[in-house]
Amino acid sequence: MKKKVVVFGDLPIATKITKDLISRNNVNLIGVVLSKKKFNNNDPWKNTQCLSEFAKSNKIQILNINDLLTKKIKVDLGFTIRFNKILSRKLIDKFTDGIINFHGGLLPECAGLYSSCHSILLNHKKGGGTLHYLKSNIDGGNIIKRAEFDISDDDTSISLFKRTEIYLLKAYYQVINSIINGTNTSIPQQELISKGIKSNYFDKNSLIGKRKxxxxxxxxxxxxxxxxxxxxxxxxxxxxxxxxxxxxSTIKET
Structure with missing residues (x-):
């Protein structure tokens, strides 16, 4: 039986994953949910459309959150791919196999916002993103895969952002078959915390006063x-x- 799937996202990475999902014989893409916010395309894939453009040109149904909550739409699996809206517990519970989030930082050390900025400010040696299950507490669900890379002394916030997108996409391809088949594993974040990884959460005000x-x-x-x-x-x-x-700026003169 095909998995009924919904993608939440806007950026080109969401388009790449949507393309992969619709190519799979064991997936039925019900539709996509967009944030309706215009984004500057800073992704590393300049020739890839944002999801709104791709969905319209390929006649993919564009849903909204109210559609999923009020209409009799049966769904198995969701993917929130760098999506900027918080989903309610009621909505998460509609997905029988859960919703998997593509978080742009390593968990549990960079939950919340501005992970690429904070990773550098805190002098972290590792950067990356995390595939994890959504829970009602922000970025708090079980981890499926951490997509890690080394942070260099030349990295900037934008270079970390772009590398994180690339590593999240690689991580997706490494685990998607097991996710669709229902054989993937996940671990509670507390397991990593108990091993000495510090948990941090950064809200919208977390960068105030740090630019000077x-x-x-x-x-x-x-x-x-x-x-x-x-x-x-x-x-x-x-x-x-x-x-x-x-x-x-760290831009070097030529």
Missing amino acids: VKLNSSQDDILRVVRAFDHPDHEKAYIVINGIKVYL
């Missing part, structure tokens, strides 16, 4: 702050001269 560079800091600390905010969708790090913000 302290010139009495070490060179390494100054560069770390600059790299953490070197991203086209974030205000950059800055110093203040005569009351004027002067923004800083």
Whole structure:
């Protein structure tokens, strides 16, 4: 029997995964849910459409959350792929096999928002993303796979974002067959916490006050702050001269 699947997402990575799902004989894609927010396409795949464009051009049904809650739509499995809305417990419970989230940071150490910024600010040696089951508490579900890579001294927020997208996609291909077949495994985040991995949660206010560079800091600390905010969708790090913000970047002169 085919798995009835819904994809939640907007970015090109969601398009790539949607393409793969509709190519599978054991999957019936019911539709996609979009956030209706316009995104700058910072993904590493410049020639891949955002999901809204792909869905419209391929006549894939575009659903909304209310459709899933109120209509008699039977669904087995959901994928929230860098989706920016919080789903309710009532909606999660509609999916008999659960909803799998593509989180843009390693769990449990980078739950919440701005993982690429915080990974650099905290001088983490490992970056990446996490495939995990959704629960009502944000980013708190069992982990299916951590997609890890080493963070270098040259990495910036945008480079971590792009590498995370690539590694999340690789992780998806490594586990999707077992997920569809119902044979995949997962572990509680507490199991990793008990082994010494620190749990962190970063909310929408977690970067307030962190962009201003302290010139009495070490060179390494100054560069770390600059790299953490070197991203086209974030205000950059800055110093203040005569009351004027002067923004800083790690872009090298040629």
